[in-house]
Amino acid sequence: MTELPDVGTLLQRMGEDLIALLDREQRTDPAVVGIHTGGAWIAEQLRDRFLPDSPLGSLDIAFYRDDFSQIGLQPGVRPSELPFSVEGRHLVLVDDVLMTGRTIRAALNELFDYGRPASVTLVTLVDLESRELPIRADILGVSLALPRGQRIKLTGPEPLRLTLNPIAES
């Protein structure tokens, strides 16, 4: 059984690393965008604790997924909300679990339909090291190799916790 790290501890270090990176790259006045659902929870915490003056947005990437022709439309899609102009803005894009990189690809495509951002900094809590696309996080909480037949899930929003669950046989 893998010991799962504490989310609060991870967030503290990620926030500090993020501030340092934005400073170093001179990415001033950023907006924080979380991907539904887990990414949006983490984005909100990072914003509240480390970037209190930054606007917060959320993305539902259902309309941008690349598996529509295999599995169709996911039920329960919510409107994306970006209450600021993306054009020329530095963006911090936040997701909970980075696996294949396909979600991030979809999110980037969606973001560019709102405008042309100055930069996108990718923050993820967990990297499962099974990427299928050349996408890596700029700021990462933890890299994990999962036991076979298990999946990781972020529960929240309060408190945020990582849990391991067996993959349901379909």
Next chain:
Amino acid sequence: MSLKSSKLQLNEQGQLRHFLGIDGLSRELLTEILDTADSFLEVGERSIKKVPLLRGKTVCNVFFENSTRTRSTFELAAKRLSADVLNLDVQTSSTSKGETLYDTLRNLEAMAADMFVVRHGDSGAAHFIAGNVCPDVAIINAGDGNHAHPTQAMLDMLTIRRHQKPFEQLSVAIVGDILHSRVARSNMEALRILGCPDIRVIAPRTLLPEGIEQYGVRVFNDLRTGLRDVDVVIMLRLQKERMQRGLLPSEGEFYRQYGLTSDSLALARPDALVMHPGPINRGVEIESAVADGAQSVILKQVTYGIAVRMAVMSMAMAGQTTQRQSRQGAE
């Protein structure tokens, strides 16, 4: 007439694969359509009003009957989903050369069309196509005869949901030519399924279909009585082109008795919505001041219509896809 839509329009997983009519659909499914439409409404406010969902799919608008607004909102909806769109004005093309409906559609199918949006003057045309002609193509009913206009009903429901109390607390009046109105039929069904407890129809006896009570509505022949304390007024267009002589004394007489004016609207609740599927006949069923007034959401309906059509088109396309997948999996 009974055209059961339910079996035909759902796949084995209970997802939409055609959208033919409201009857037989569950409250959950109607709510899912409205929720999905809410998300598409947000897409319509972006600088780039397009998502890649139906990229590479071909949508044919097959209109056997004219309708500029419905056709253009379907066209815009398909384009915002990144589909390729083919508009066929069938009135002026092959059918006038003697080609049958069947042959026209089979030809389109051979062009690898994935979806037909069908408007036809005969009740049941969309059902017939979905059931007998092209079962693997997703069929969206854009209005068939006096029978159904389900996307209009869903855009009306979205308008009501966004601007009024929950359906369970509403009084809704539908006013005018109920007899010839597929909009009225689909709206009555949708309101009932969504739990609206007080659905009223207001019309002269000559413009009411027989057996109207089966929809669970209250019938009023007097406008002023029927409008009292309603939260929503849905006006219908006086369908002159469908009207046989003798049903009405005159347009002027109809307006005097059933036209929605500032005076008659005052009988409804002060925040009552005024809706109309368009095109409106000013001074025939609705006063200009009311159509353009603060309570009117008639132009909002047009905007919401695009989002609802995007929702229905993407859901039906998805339902066809999963149906095909599961069939291939079974082989």
